[in-house]
Amino acid sequence: MGVSPYITAQIIVQLLQMDIVPKFVEWGKQGEVGRRKLNQATRWLTIVLAFVQSIGITAGFNSLSTLKLVENPSVTTYLTIGVILTGGAMLTTWMGDMITDRGLGNGVSIIIFAGIIARMPTSIYQIYTEQFVNTSKSQWWQSGMFVLGLILLVLIIVMFVTWVEQANDRIPIQYTRRAAGAPDSSYLPLKVNVAGVIPVIFASSFIATPQTILLGFQSSHGDDTWYQVMSNVFNMQTTYGAILYTVLIVLFTFFYAFVQVNPEKLSENLQKQGSYIPGVWPGKDTQTWVSKLLMRLSTVGALYLGLISLIPLLASDIWGLDESIGLGGTSLLIVVGVALETIRQIKGLMMKRDYVGFIR
Numbered sequence: 001m002g003v004s005p006y007i008t009a010q011i012i013v014q015l016l017q018m019d020i021v022p023k024f025v026e027w028g029k030q031g032e033v034g035r036r037k038l039n040q041a042t043r044w045l046t047i048v049l050a051f052v053q054s055i056g057i058t059a060g061f062n063s064l065s066t067l068k069l070v071e072n073p074s075v076t077t078y079l080t081i082g083v084i085l086t087g088g089a090m091l092t093t094w095m096g097d098m099i100t101d102r103g104l105g106n107g108v109s110i111i112i113f114a115g116i117i118a119r120m121p122t123s124i125y126q127i128y129t130e131q132f133v134n135t136s137k138s139q140w141w142q143s144g145m146f147v148l149g150l151i152l153l154v155l156i157i158v159m160f161v162t163w164v165e166q167a168n169d170r171i172p173i174q175y176t177r178r179a180a181g182a183p184d185s186s187y188l189p190l191k192v193n194v195a196g197v198i199p200v201i202f203a204s205s206f207i208a209t210p211q212t213i214l215l216g217f218q219s220s221h222g223d224d225t226w227y228q229v230m231s232n233v234f235n236m237q238t239t240y241g242a243i244l245y246t247v248l249i250v251l252f253t254f255f256y257a258f259v260q261v262n263p264e265k266l267s268e269n270l271q272k273q274g275s276y277i278p279g280v281w282p283g284k285d286t287q288t289w290v291s292k293l294l295m296r297l298s299t300v301g302a303l304y305l306g307l308i309s310l311i312p313l314l315a316s317d318i319w320g321l322d323e324s325i326g327l328g329g330t331s332l333l334i335v336v337g338v339a340l341e342t343i344r345q346i347k348g349l350m351m352k353r354d355y356v357g358f359i360r
Contacts, residue, residue, distance in 0.1 A: 001174040002115065003108045005050035006042070006093040007205035011252075013042045014259060046093060047086060053212045060215020105342045112201060116331045154332065157308065161336040164304055167192040169297060171290075176274045186275075191351035193301040194260055194294060197337035199252035200309055200330055205243070206248055210234045214247075241311050246306045252296070253302040263290040308333045 016024040017038070024041070027034035058081045092111060099107030127150070131143035168185040209233050214227065221227045236243040269285040275280050280289045309330045 003092050004205045004208050005089050006046045008209050009042045009045040011202050013070050050086040050089040051082045054082040056213040056215050109338045116335055117193050140273045157332050161333055165337050165340050172278055173275050174278050194297050195253045195256040197334050199249050202252045203248035209236050213247045249305050250302040257294050257298040263287045
């Protein structure tokens with residue numbers, strides 16, 4: 001399961017803060033105290049989701065395997081396995097929190113990043129086996145051209161992702177005379193892809209959770225209509241699944257952009273600092289202006305994330321590649337995005353401690 005239950009819990013808690021549950025909305029406005037309460041609620045929800053997913057995984061694998069992985073499929077056995085797997089998921093979540101607290105970026109993203117990197121040698125060997133070991137020598141030339149084309153595609157994706165992730169829109173900032181010691185003007189950089197790689201991770205986890213739960217019903221309801229429909233909808237290799245995946249990425253891109261940059265808080269901070277955006281009145285007008293800018297940037301970011309995320313699905317259909325290969329567009333997007341963000345965090349730490357030249 002990894003950090004999938006924790007990511008799903010984060011999505012649910014953040015959605016509940018959008019005027020759905022008054023208590024969660026109240027906590028969201030209480031600063032550090034409210035943040036601790038929301039984190040606690042997220043962890044409790046993670047335990048519930050992890051336990052449900054662990055039971056689904058165990059029941060699904062046991063029903064599909066001819067070896068019968070669970071020798072004594074009693075309630076006690078499933079509960080024991082569920083507790084053990086849930087403990088593993090919570091340990092991974094704790095490790096992610098520790099990474100985040102140490103200031104090295106988003107801990108969950110880094111754990112996913114490490115998992116993708118760890119799978120890459122296996123994926124490369126899989127491609128080598130399919131193209132050279134399982135084919136005759138007369139077809140090696142075609143296999144070589146295919147591998148070169150794949151490498152070229154990967155390089156293009158990496159360069160494109162790097163370019164977009166580093167692109168930003170600079171908002172001009174003017175300072176009033178009341179701000180003692182402040183410069184006359186400056187700018188506030190906003191990334192073109194404000195939400196980063198989080199929407200892709202959220203969308204993948206959102207689809208993976210129902211898939212895991214459905215495994216537990218495959219042996220008893222595998223032929224039922226509702227099961228077939230749900231399996232198609234939450235399978236990214238089907239048309240319906242690909243559409244759902246893309247729609248979720250778009251929705252989470254807009255949603256998380258406003259989580260990353262809160263127009264109301266940004267407007268308040270500018271007023272407190274005695275600064276303003278030229279041509280825009282402070283207060284409500286600034287909030288509206290920033291919201292419109294976020295909508296435009298999020299539109300570009302959603303198109304970019306959707307395009308990159310669909311590449312492995314299209315490659316799977318066109319070239320017959322396994323979608324799980326770690327060199328897919330989604331994996332490259334996460335790897336490059338997390339790597340750039342981690343380097344940025346390390347540079348910031350080095351500057352704080354007056355270390356120069358560690359990373360140039």
